[in-house]
Amino acid sequence: MAALPAxxxxxxxxxxxxxxQTFEVxxxxxxxVLDVVTYIQRRLDPTLAYRxxxxxxxxGSCAMTVNGRARWTCRTHxxxxxxxxxxxxxxxxxxxxxxxxxxxxxxxxxxxxxxxGNFKGAQTRKDDFARVPPAAEERRLADxxxxxxxxxxxxxxxxxxxxNPDYLGPAALNRAWTLINDVRDTGNRTRLAAVAGDAGCHAxxxxxxxxxxCPMHLSPTASIAGLKRAxxxxxxxxxx
Amino acid sequence: MxxxxxxxxxxxxxxxxxVLAVCVAVHLVTIIYAVRNGLGAAExxxxxRGSLAWAGFYALFVAAVAVHAPIGLRDVLSETFNWRGTGxxxxxxxxxxxLALLGFRAVYAVFA
Numbered sequence: 001m002a003a004l005p006a007x008x009x010x011x012x013x014x015x016x017x018x019x020x021q022t023f024e025v026x027x028x029x030x031x032x033v034l035d036v037v038t039y040i041q042r043r044l045d046p047t048l049a050y051r052x053x054x055x056x057x058x059x060g061s062c063a064m065t066v067n068g069r070a071r072w073t074c075r076t077h078x079x080x081x082x083x084x085x086x087x088x089x090x091x092x093x094x095x096x097x098x099x100x101x102x103x104x105x106x107x108x109x110x111x112x113x114x115x116x117g118n119f120k121g122a123q124t125r126k127d128d129f130a131r132v133p134p135a136a137e138e139r140r141l142a143d144x145x146x147x148x149x150x151x152x153x154x155x156x157x158x159x160x161x162x163x164n165p166d167y168l169g170p171a172a173l174n175r176a177w178t179l180i181n182d183v184r185d186t187g188n189r190t191r192l193a194a195v196a197g198d199a200g201c202h203a204x205x206x207x208x209x210x211x212x213x214c215p216m217h218l219s220p221t222a223s224i225a226g227l228k229r230a231x232x233x234x235x236x237x238x239x240x
Numbered sequence: 241m242x243x244x245x246x247x248x249x250x251x252x253x254x255x256x257x258x259v260l261a262v263c264v265a266v267h268l269v270t271i272i273y274a275v276r277n278g279l280g281a282a283e284x285x286x287x288x289r290g291s292l293a294w295a296g297f298y299a300l301f302v303a304a305v306a307v308h309a310p311i312g313l314r315d316v317l318s319e320t321f322n323w324r325g326t327g328x329x330x331x332x333x334x335x336x337x338x339l340a341l342l343g344f345r346a347v348y349a350v351f352a
Binding site for chain 1 (some may be wrong): 241250
């Protein structure tokens with residue numbers, strides 16, 4: 001078989017300020033964008049900084065901006081995104097850049113904490129297991145949103161995050177929605193207050209970029225809509 | 241502004257949007273009817289003057305605009321200019337009052 005033409009790959013170098021550096025990378029069958037970045041780091045420029053771990057779409061650590069769109073690089077095949085054999089690879093948007101393709105995820109996870117994204121139960125290890133029927137409405141709603149692995153693709157794709165730095169973002173709000181629907185959780189009143197209002201779910205414009213780009217095919221937009229309704233009811237009852 | 245007030249503003253904007261959807265549709269049909277039937281200003285005023293139904297409808301329309309537009313503008317100003325706080329709240333409140341006054345004045349003009 002004839003060799004495929006080489007890829008022309010522009011890679012972000014630097015921190016918040018920097019430039020794109022161009023590399024020529026051999027094109028292979030079944031090549032992922034993460035393979036391309038790894039080739040550059042191992043063969044062409046060992047100073048390139050990037051982050052990955054599992055390589056199979058489980059850890060969420062390899063998310064980058066590929067040709068202008070946030071993606072998991074390990075699950076993105078080059079033949080799906082490299083129109084005309086060109087790739088532009090940059091760090092995730094809306095997060096501080098540590099170096100090259102590595103972002104500082106601290107603001108992202110700080111917002112999970114601000115959204116009360118931790119489970120708060122009332123039972124101890126001495127209590128029996130809580131029994132939540134799989135068919136229960138709350139369980140069904142939590143199930144739909146629970147598989148988020150915190151990769152930051154939705155956060156990086158959200159325009160409102162860019163316009164409103166205080167906005168908690170789709171992932172943190174989606175996490176809060178799963179806990180709002182967890183019948184074992186006892187922290188929902190304060191959680192709802194934490195995720196409502198101008199910096200919370202009511203800032204969402206329903207652009208649905210998060211839903212379109214979530215690699216887990218979740219719908220943070222639907223979770224946010226649920227939070228909006230729940231907060232509205234709480235506000236009318238004077239519970240917010 | 242506290243969180244509850246922010247949420248209630250959001251609810252007010254959605255509720256006023258529902259009212260506006262109906263009002264805009266009725267208003268457009270009214271305009272099309274007036275144009276297609278060649279109604280002049282005097283003929284239109286002849287129908288609206290003393291009509292509590294038209295006055296009530298357009299008063300509701302104005303009220304919905306005065307609620308809906310400033311809340312949306314508050315978001316636009318906040319996101320575009322990173323403007324938050326009391327200055328923003330006062331500005332949009334003034335715009336809401338101005339819209340209401342101008343709108344009710346226009347309604348009164350075609351009713352009285």
